[in-house]
Amino acid sequence: MSDKVTIEVDGKVLQARRGAMLIEATDAAGIFIPRFCYHPKLTVAANCRMCLVEVEKMPKPMPACATPVMDGMKVHTRSALAREAQKATMEFLLINHPLDCPVCDQGGECELQDLAMGYGSDVSRYSEAKRAVADPDIGPLVQTCLTRCIHCTRCVRFGEEIAGLRELGATGRGEHMTIGTYVRHTLVSELSGNIIDLCPVGALTSRPFRFRARPWELRQAKSIAPHDSVGSSLYLHLKGQKVLRVVPRENEAVNEVWISDRDRYGYAGLRSEDRLTRPLIRQEGEWKEVDWGTALEFAGEGLRRVIQTRGPGRLGALAAPNATTEELYLLQKLVRALGSENIDHRLRQRDFSDDRAAPLYPWLGMPITGLEQLDCVLLLGAWPRHQQPLLNHRIRKAALAGAAVLELNPVRREFNFPLAGSRIV
Numbered sequence: 001m002s003d004k005v006t007i008e009v010d011g012k013v014l015q016a017r018r019g020a021m022l023i024e025a026t027d028a029a030g031i032f033i034p035r036f037c038y039h040p041k042l043t044v045a046a047n048c049r050m051c052l053v054e055v056e057k058m059p060k061p062m063p064a065c066a067t068p069v070m071d072g073m074k075v076h077t078r079s080a081l082a083r084e085a086q087k088a089t090m091e092f093l094l095i096n097h098p099l100d101c102p103v104c105d106q107g108g109e110c111e112l113q114d115l116a117m118g119y120g121s122d123v124s125r126y127s128e129a130k131r132a133v134a135d136p137d138i139g140p141l142v143q144t145c146l147t148r149c150i151h152c153t154r155c156v157r158f159g160e161e162i163a164g165l166r167e168l169g170a171t172g173r174g175e176h177m178t179i180g181t182y183v184r185h186t187l188v189s190e191l192s193g194n195i196i197d198l199c200p201v202g203a204l205t206s207r208p209f210r211f212r213a214r215p216w217e218l219r220q221a222k223s224i225a226p227h228d229s230v231g232s233s234l235y236l237h238l239k240g241q242k243v244l245r246v247v248p249r250e251n252e253a254v255n256e257v258w259i260s261d262r263d264r265y266g267y268a269g270l271r272s273e274d275r276l277t278r279p280l281i282r283q284e285g286e287w288k289e290v291d292w293g294t295a296l297e298f299a300g301e302g303l304r305r306v307i308q309t310r311g312p313g314r315l316g317a318l319a320a321p322n323a324t325t326e327e328l329y330l331l332q333k334l335v336r337a338l339g340s341e342n343i344d345h346r347l348r349q350r351d352f353s354d355d356r357a358a359p360l361y362p363w364l365g366m367p368i369t370g371l372e373q374l375d376c377v378l379l380l381g382a383w384p385r386h387q388q389p390l391l392n393h394r395i396r397k398a399a400l401a402g403a404a405v406l407e408l409n410p411v412r413r414e415f416n417f418p419l420a421g422s423r424i425v
């Protein structure tokens with residue numbers, strides 16, 4: 001039996017993987033179907049009903065996110081029946097949604113706002129009182145406004161399926177359903193900020209970014225995360241020369257569509273008052289602020305004095321491990337030109353006895369995606385959930401697929417996947 005089936009969508013013949021959901025086939029073909037609860041990295045919930053389409057020989061519109069493709073299936077995404085179902089769903093979603101787009105941080109990049117332009121009405125038939133929901137405090141990173149929530153449950157599924165911590169859940173039914181923590185507490189997941197990107201409305205937004213700028217005021221620049229050597233792909237959102245927000249850039253080979261909270265909120269340190277932005281030189285036991293010319297002359301004189309009195313072999317350079325490749329290249333070129341080979345970036349390492357046996361370029365020995373395919377993983381003095389959350393995400397995938405994950409650590413840590421063995425020494 002072939003693993004492909006042939007379907008027809010809006011008169012266009014498509015080949016789709018057998019067992020795939022209809023919305024996957026249409027997305028691959030560039031045929032747009034509106035949706036709120038569906039996300040390609042999460043399980044299917046089919047609770048927003050925005051993706052209803054007409055399928056021939058079916059008695060009613062079917063949700064494209066939960067309808068498997070079948071050979072010979074004929075689908076209409078823009079028929080009168082499909083459009084009526086989608087518009088009716090949008091009307092229900094807007095019944096309780098507040099009209100606060102001008103003060104909502106999601107304004108300008110809101111999925112509900114965009115789809116309401118195409119599927120909403122200019123006049124509401126609903127005249128009764130709208131519901132209002134209290135906003136729980138779930139920590140300093142994520143701002144809640146649950147009156148705007150449309151119950152897509154993306155945030156709930158993310159916690160269970162990706163972060164590995166069921167921190168958010170849904171209680172109640174119908175319009176009385178609310179999203180929150182079962183017991184009042186702040187979010188502790190190292191990936192918690194991703195629920196901001198997942199939320200299709202303004203119910204979950206970035207607290208540090210709140211009221212700082214509108215999306216259309218920002219320019220976007222590609223970047224790489226500097227914090228944990230994973231190299232997650234990022235977009236920096238800048239207003240003028242100031243970074244106001246960091247969001248993930250899709251890269252299936254590294255971070256998929258997620259980033260760690262460290263990468264998301266680390267930009268706050270760029271303009272920290274504790275950051276050294278002007279050169280200092282030490283004179284008579286005290287640090288004094290000087291201009292760059294004076295500082296460079298002082299440094300050059302110091303280097304010449306060391307080389308003349310003790311020789312270039314006594315000169316060494318320590319580089320920050322999160323410096324750019326270009327900066328590291330220029331540093332080693334300078335130091336080698338002065339006659340020294342003493343260059344390192346391991347600022348906190350004390351034992352260098354294995355230098356001769358250690359590889360010149362240490363790495364995983366496999367692509368990051370290969371972690372998901374492993375049958376056994378040994379964590380030696382490591383806590384990837386905290387140290388490298390996105391590698392931990394890959395290891396968790398392997399563990400849930402049946403891989404044996406073992407730890408040998410000096411301290412007992414909390415993991416978000418089952419361990420096959422643990423030894424604390």
